[in-house]
Amino acid sequence: GNSVTQMEGPVTLSEEAFLTINCTYTATGYPSLFWYVQYPGEGLQLLLKATKADDKGSNKGFEATYRKETTSFHLEKGSVQVSDSAVYFCALSETRGAQKLVFGQGTRLTINP
């Protein structure tokens, strides 16, 4: 079945540091890939997505590229801010039907000033 594996956390960085959170997936067919973010006490919000190989999703300075050859979708940001502190989830879904989401385990990110 489909699965997503994320870099273990927690991750702690200083403000303005470079961020990478690794994500790899296993899937039949050609899934869509997502990064969701969860701020404390809130639900999940879509951060970015990519729907086919070599697509790059981007939002709020975050980027991730759909790499079919390495089955990866790593999240990157060049200069993190304290406000980026949150839990980040990598996820995939099939492109048709119910499009159920399959999530990675989540990575808690803390940015210190």
Place this chain on the structure above:
Amino acid sequence: DAGITQSPRHKVTETGTPVTLRCHQTENHRYMYWYRQDPGHGLRLIHYSYGVKDTDKGEVSDGYSVSRSKTEDFLLTLESATSSQTSVYFCAIHDRGGKENTEAFFGQGTRLTVV
């Protein structure tokens, strides 16, 4: 923000009691989902619905049932709560509208503690 409301937001219940969580949407979306969030597991799908009275099981459906008698409401019931069902429960909605790869919206979550 998508119009999706979960109730209650917090609940403490005793082992063996029935519990019902409610998800209400104002978006008229076709698809609704219940996930649970546990440390080290991310979110896992419990049940989902693809229309009124149309539901199906997800990855972790044992011990849960659902009902959808109208488009806007999706209920999750724990028939006899156990401590292993202590978790944070999220509802999500999604409307394909005939399109692929559209976005799912999540509620604020319900923190359930079974003692």
